[in-house]
Amino acid sequence: MATHHANAVLPDEPEKATLEGKNKLLGFWLFLGGETVLFGSLFATFIALRDQTNGGPTSQQLFDMPLVAAATLLLLTSSMTAVMATLALHKKNLKQIQVWLTITVLLGLGFLGLEIYEFMHYVHEGHKISTSAFGSSFYTLVGFHGGHVAFGILWIVLLQLSATKKGLTVVTAPKFYLASLYWHFIDVVWVFIFTVVYLMGMIGGKVG
């Protein structure tokens, strides 16, 4: 069928081979530009409210370095495996893509697991969305990121499943490429969360 035919003549950089692919690529970069504003607004809100604890727990009392470091390690490694998947895409090797993406998804699930554990632990400590403005802004910012991770995992798994039927074509290649781009974006956001929320939240007393 069409799959074999498309495989045989799959061009270099198959994600940009068609106008549809190019449109998707550009549209997605623009979308990420919008996402930057979205997260930027959430970060600004968090920075303004992070010391407003309203008698509830403070960030110094809550945050736990080993847990956050482990989550960070998992997510950053998953960005590397997503790069490996993109390299495999340029070698037009579907099998390698699938292996690397599977590892990416597993690492992402590990991260998500740690985050859920962390949130449950905090709620247990009396740190809820309704406790304080700090609680509201913390769960909104970090939760939005977590939601993005969950969506990314669903998306990649769905792509992997449909690619087992469709193979690597000029239609599926842009989707793999974009999913990987999305995953890097999530990682970049996490680097900022790690710095602004956790590192700055663990040191010293009040800032600003």
Add this chain to the structure above:
Amino acid sequence: MSAHASHAPKRSGLWDWLTTVDHKKIAILYLIAGGIFFLAGGFEALLIRLQLMYPESSVVGAKTFNELITMHGTTMIFLAAMPIIFALMNAVVPLQIGARDVAFPFVNSLGFWLFFFGGVLLNTSWFLGGAPDAGWTSYTTLALNQFSGHGVDFYVLGLQIAGLGTLIGGINFLVTIINMRAPGMTFMRMPMFTWASFVTSGLILFAFPAITVGLVLLMFDRLFGGNFFNPDAGGNVVIWEHIFWIFGHPEVYILILPAFGVISEVISTFARKRLFGYSSMVFATALIGFLGFMVWAHHMFTTGLGAIANTLFGLATMLIAVPTGIKIFNWLLTMWGGQIRFTTANLWAVGFIPTFTIGGMTGVMLAIPPADYQYHDSYFVVAHFHYVIVGGLVFGLFSGLYYWWPKMFGKLLNETLGKWNFWTFFIGFHLTFFPQHFLGLMGMPRRVFTYLKDQNLDLGNFISTIGAFGMTIGTILFVVNIFVTAASSKRAPADPWDGRSLEWAIPSPPPEYNFAQTPLVRGLDAFWIEKVAGNKGMTPAEPLGDIHMPSPSFLPFLMSVGLFIAGYGFMYHNYVVVVIGLLVTFACMFTRSVKDDPGYHIHEDEIEEKGVKA
């Protein structure tokens, strides 16, 4: 691929409109829906003016008055102005750049249905316990549960859904303009309306995520016990103001730039001259777009940001007068020495220039922080923004509709009725809003439902209300014109105005594939160049061949219905309904993702110069 159908799937009637991905039909959908919301918003405005016609009157009362001003502002900005701009962009931009289609036809349709269902959700609040009543800016803490009713939940969720539609529409036009231009159509050969749409789409991309965040925060506070804006629990109300205006200020440029684009096209066509200072127009458009993001805090001079911040934001605001002034003079110089034809479209464009200039001047007055302490929250502000938004945007939209109506529907609007429409609306407009400057300076605050006798406010308010009737008559005449035009059997030619840009090179209305052969563009005013050179039409850039078209789809409609249902679930804390709604949406996304759309082909021998049925 074998899955390619060779014929267009046969769809007709309502089903065709619910599933269409053709940008020209989506333009008509935007126009109808936006037009109906415009009438609703206008009716709300008329009730506001009736209440204020005489001192101490009780036509609608305080509570309804608050709902009316909130819904009038929200409806006009989000559900009337934005969609009608999108209607013109959809109808015109792909044609002006010589494209067969937009970059993402499916997303285009999704954008429309999201806007539509968001707007419907917002307006059902009238029947479900009261409309939002905290003003269109929904300032906290007024908009929190303690001080305002259930209506604000409709505001939060309705705008969220409609806003998503606008955002993806903006991305669609950015990609279309960057990637889909015909050969030879360089950026500096693009018609001004396309340029304006391009910059506007960029503003949408960076402004709408901010309001998304603002609405999410407000939703968390109202529905899930969040404390972002609750000072008792450490929250901060000024955050809402910042986030709202980081979106809200660029939003007014999102509204006005397309109107600038329309005016540029119309004035140059009806002066039979190339647009004066084209490259400075492009530069001015981009600069206005940039500065639009730098000035949001001029809405917050009295918030207590301090003298330094107020000075900087005041200066940045005044800077916008420079590129805007460039535009005004370029329009005047385009008309200078031209062979001007005063068609209805051109009347609106020429009427726009002095009206918008007045609005711009009061804008500079408002940008002076110490003076703003006097004008703040007075009727002077109301007069200012109606001069720029009605006198600018709405005049521009009317001009664009008279100008492109033949391209959208294949018929010319009636010129006699059009001129009556213009003069009643134009005179009515100035009667309504000019006295409001003085009412404001005499101390009448905005957003109050009544005023006392003999405070020198009686006459101004009375004249203002009389003017509102004039605008109402003008609007009714426009609706009458639509029906008169629809009933007439006279068809419009492909190029009724002796136009300059590419959309006039193909039939009115265009066939579903737009250009049978992609045109080769040889300069600014591409079609005019060919006409002057004595050519019959555009030189094709490719041989005649089969044309690939995207399939219609019902998924965008269903996806939006899913979010519509989920919205009610959130508002009434019924999480079964939320899950059902979101499942519908996700199932549609899943289907779309897994099932490739092979589209269909229009064969070479089926291509003829025949318009799409509208």
